[in-house]
Amino acid sequence: MAQDTVKVVDFGDAPSRRKAGLIDLSPVGPMMAKAQKGDKRAYEEALSLCQDWLKRYLSQRLAPDQVDDVIQETLMAVHRKRHTYDSTRPFPPWFVAIARFKWLDKLREAYKAEEVELDDNHGIDGHEEQVVSRIVLERVLGHLPEAQATVLKLAKIEGRSIEEIAQMTGQSASLVKVNIHRARKKLMKTLENSYE
Amino acid sequence: MSSPMSNSAFIEGLVATAEPVARRRVSMEVLALGAIALVQLIGATLFFGDDAFQKAMMGDGARVVFKVSLLGISAVSFAAMALWSLDPAARRVGPYLSALIGVVALAGFIGFDRSFGGSLTSTFAPQFGMRCLFSVLFLALPVTLLLSLFMVRGASTQPDRTALLVGLAGGTWGAFTYALQCPFVGLYYLGAWYVGGIALVAIVARIVLPRVAKW
Numbered sequence: 064m065a066q067d068t069v070k071v072v073d074f075g076d077a078p079s080r081r082k083a084g085l086i087d088l089s090p091v092g093p094m095m096a097k098a099q100k101g102d103k104r105a106y107e108e109a110l111s112l113c114q115d116w117l118k119r120y121l122s123q124r125l126a127p128d129q130v131d132d133v134i135q136e137t138l139m140a141v142h143r144k145r146h147t148y149d150s151t152r153p154f155p156p157w158f159v160a161i162a163r164f165k166w167l168d169k170l171r172e173a174y175k176a177e178e179v180e181l182d183d184n185h186g187i188d189g190h191e192e193q194v195v196s197r198i199v200l201e202r203v204l205g206h207l208p209e210a211q212a213t214v215l216k217l218a219k220i221e222g223r224s225i226e227e228i229a230q231m232t233g234q235s236a237s238l239v240k241v242n243i244h245r246a247r248k249k250l251m252k253t254l255e256n257s258y259e
Numbered sequence: 260m261s262s263p264m265s266n267s268a269f270i271e272g273l274v275a276t277a278e279p280v281a282r283r284r285v286s287m288e289v290l291a292l293g294a295i296a297l298v299q300l301i302g303a304t305l306f307f308g309d310d311a312f313q314k315a316m317m318g319d320g321a322r323v324v325f326k327v328s329l330l331g332i333s334a335v336s337f338a339a340m341a342l343w344s345l346d347p348a349a350r351r352v353g354p355y356l357s358a359l360i361g362v363v364a365l366a367g368f369i370g371f372d373r374s375f376g377g378s379l380t381s382t383f384a385p386q387f388g389m390r391c392l393f394s395v396l397f398l399a400l401p402v403t404l405l406l407s408l409f410m411v412r413g414a415s416t417q418p419d420r421t422a423l424l425v426g427l428a429g430g431t432w433g434a435f436t437y438a439l440q441c442p443f444v445g446l447y448y449l450g451a452w453y454v455g456g457i458a459l460v461a462i463v464a465r466i467v468l469p470r471v472a473k474w
Contacts, residue, residue: 101279110270135269142273143474144414146280147347156348164347164416256351 086116092154099145110138117162124166124199137165167254174247199254206253211246214239288342288409295401296432303398303436311440322444325370330435330453333363334402337428341406344421345413352420371446382445388452391441395433395456403429403460411472418469426464430457 091109098106117134125133140161148157200220204212213232217223218239229236264272304311315323336359344352381387406425415421434453443449 098277099280099282101277103274103277106277107270107274110273111267114266114270131266134266135264138266138269138273140414140474142277144347146412147283147345147414149282149346157346160347160416161414 086112086119088112088116088155088158089153091158092150095145095148095154096150099148099150110141113141113158114138116158120159120162121166125169129169133165133169136169137162140165167251170254171251174251203250203253207246207249210234211242211249214242215246215250218243283345283413285342292338292342292402292405295405299398299401299432299436300439303439307440315440315442318442319372319444322370322372323438323442326444326449327435327438329363329366329370330431330438333359334428334431334435337424337431338402338406341421341424341428342409344417344424345409345415347414347416349415349417351417352424353417356420356424367449368446371449372444373446382448383451387443388448388455391437391443391452392456392459394437395430395453396459397433398436399429399433399456399460401429402432403464407464407468407471410468413472414474415472418472419465422468422472423461423465425468426461427457429464430460433457433460 091112094105094109094112098109114134117137118130121130121133141158144161148154200215204216207215210232214228214234217228217231218225223231225236225239228234228239232239234242340352340355340359343349403425406428410418410421410425413421434457438453
C-alpha cells in the first residue's frame with residue numbers, strides 16, 4: 064500500500080518551523096549556556112520561554128488536561144539533562160527533540176494502560192482525544208492501512224464500543240481488538256519516524 | 260490528570276536547585292573509551308602471551324587477520340553510533356544500524372571458511388565453543404559498562420536502539436579481544452559461538468539498559 068511507504072511525516076517540527084506560534088527558541092541557547100555555569104536568572108528566563116513554547120506545542124498534540132503534566136515532565140528532563148546541551152550548537156533542535164520524546168513517552172504510557180483495558184475485555188472507555196489531539200490523530204490515520212484506520216477512528220474518535228464496531232465492520236470482536244492494537248503500534252512508529 | 264503544582268512554581272523549584280554542571284564532552288567519552296580498550300588489550304596480551312597472535316596466524320593467517328579487522332572495525336563503528344545516539348537531537352540510528360549489521364554479516368559470509376572443515380562435533384561441541392562464548396562475555400564487560408554509564412549520563416531519545424548499540428559495541432569488542440589469540444575461522448563456528456556471545460550481551464543490554472537509563 065502506498066501509504067505504508069510514507070516514512071516522514073511533518074508535524075510542524077521542520078527546522079524552519081521550530082517556533083510554536085510566535086515563540087522563538089533561538090535566544091534560549093545563550094541563556095542555557097549561562098545556566099550551565101550556574102546563572103539562576105538566565106536559567107529561570109530560559110525555562111519560562113521553554114514553558115511558553117511547550118504550552119503551544121503540546122496543546123496541539125495532547126488533550127488539555129494532559130498538557131501541564133507533560134510540560135513539567137519535559138522541564139524536569141531539561142533540568143536533569145542540561146549538561147548534554149552543547150552551547151556551540153543551536154538550542155531548538157536539542158529542546159524540541161526532548162519535548163517530542165516526552166510527548167511520545169506520555170502517549171506510549173497511556174496506550175499501555177489502555178491495552179490492559181482491552182485485554183481485560185472491558186471495551187474501550189473514552190476517546191483517543193483524551194491522550195492525543197484530534198489534529199495529530201487525523202493526520203496519522205492517513206498513514207494506517209484502511210482496516211486499522213477504520214476501527215481506530217470508530218473506537219477513538221466516535222467512541223463506539225467493540226461490539227458496535229464488530230457489527231459495523233463485519234469483523235469479529237477479537238479482530239477489532241487486534242486491529243486497534245496494530246493501529247496504535249503503527250501510529251507510534253509513524254510518530255517516532257517523524258523525528259527526521 | 261492535572262498537575263497539582265503550577266508551572267511557574269515548578270520552574271522556581273528547578274531554578275532553586277540548579278547548580279553549575281559539567282557539560283557532556285564527546286571527546287572525553289571517546290578518550291575514556293579508548294583508554295579502557297587499550298588497558299584491556301594490554302591485559303589480554305599479558306594474559307594470553309606475547310606470541311598468541313603469531314600462533315593464531317599459523318593456521319589460516321589471512322582469514323585470522325580478516326576476522327580481527329572485521330570485529331575491530333565493527334566494534335568501533337557500533338561504539339561511535341552509540342555515542343552519537345546519546346545526543347537528543349541525533350537522527351534515528353535504526354537504518355544505519357541495520358545497514359551496518361547487514362554489511363558485517365555479508366562480509367563474514369564471504370570472507371570466512373564455509374567449507375565446514377572438521378566434524379559437526381568439533382564445530383558445535385561445547386568444550387571449545389563455551390570457552391569462546393564465556394570469554395567474549397567476560398571481555399565485553401569493561402566497554403559495555405563504560406558505554407552504559409555514558410548512556411545513563413547522556414540523553415538518548417531512542418533508548419532501545421542506543422541500548423542495543425551499547426551491547427553490540429561491548430560484545431564485538433569482547434570478541435575482537437578474544438579473536439587476537441583464536442585460530443578458528445570457520446563460518447559456522449564463528450556464527451555459533453562468537454555471534455552467540457555478542458548477541459547475548461546485546462540482548463541483555465537491550466532489555467536492561469532502557470530501564471536503568473530512563474529519564
